[in-house]
C-alpha cells in the first residue's frame with residue numbers, strides 16, 4: 001500500500017569550509033536553523049533530529065516552521081535526493097518531487113529534448129513520455145523556444161518547463177515546495193489549476209509552506225519543525241493555533257527588544 005513512514009530520522013549536512021572562530025560566533029548568534037556542531041574537525045549542521053510521522057492514502061501533510069527549521073531538507077529526503085544518516089524513512093509508491101526547478105534538466109539540450117530523461121528518472125512509462133512530449137510545448141507556451149537550449153531560458157521559462165515536466169505524470173506521493181510562485185500571473189493561474197487536479201489524483205501529498213491559510217485549506221496533518229526537531233504533529237486544528245501563537249510571541253519579544261534598544265536600553269511604562 002502507498003505510504004510514507006518516517007521513524008526517528010535525523011539528517012546533518014557536513015560543512016567543511018568553516019573555521020573554529022566563525023563556528024563559535026554562529027553558535028552564540030543562532031536564532032533559527034538547525035544545530036551547528038563540530039566533530040573531529042568537521043563542522044555539521046544538524047538539519048533534522050528524530051523526526052517521525054506516518055502517512056497513508058488521502059493524507060495531506062503540511063510542513064511548517066521558521067526559516068531553517070528543516071522543511072526543505074525533509075522534502076529532499078522524501079524525494080530521494082538525500083538519505084537520512086539515522087532512523088528509517090520508508091516510502092511505497094511513485095514519488096514525484098516539485099521542489100527544485102531544473103532537477104534532471106540539462107541546460108545544453110533544448111526544452112523538447114529535456115522532457116524524456118527527467119520523466120524516465122521518475123519512472124514514467126513510454127506512453128506517459130509520449131503524451132508529455134505532445135502536451136508540454138503547448139502547456140508551457142514556450143513557442144519556438146522549446147527547440148532552443150535551456151541555458152537561453154529566463155528563470156520564469158525554466159520554471160514553466162520544470163513544472164510542466166513534473167506534473168506530466170501520475171504521482172502516488174507528491175512532494176512540493178513553494179517555488180511555484182516564481183511564474184508570471186498568466187502561468188500561475190494555469191499552473192494552479194493543473195496542480196489542483198494533480199493533487200486530487202495523488203494519494204499522499206507532502207507540502208512545505210509558510211502559508212497557514214494553505215495548510216488549513218489543503219492539509220489533513222501538520223508537522224511543525226523547530227530547529228530540526230518536531231515541535232508539533234497533528235491535525236491543522238490542533239497545531240496551527242499553537243504555531244501561530246508561538247510566532248506572535250516571537251514577534252512581540254523581538255519588538256520589545258527593538259523598542260528597548262531604541263530607548264537606550266531603559267524600559268519605560
Ligand SMILES: Nc1ncnc2c1ncn2[C@@H]1O[C@H](COP(=O)(O)OP(=O)(O)OP(=O)(O)O)[C@@H](O)[C@H]1O
Pocket residue numbers: 013014015032033034035045046047065066067068069070071072073074
Ligand atoms: N547545503 C547545505 N549545507 C549546509 N547546511 C544546510 C544546507 N542546506 C540547508 N542547511 C541547513 O539546514 C537547516 C535546515 O534548512 P532547510 O533549508 O531544510 O530549512 P527550511 O525550513 O526549508 O527553511 P526556509 O523556510 O528558510 O526555506 C538550516 O540550518 C540550514 O542552514
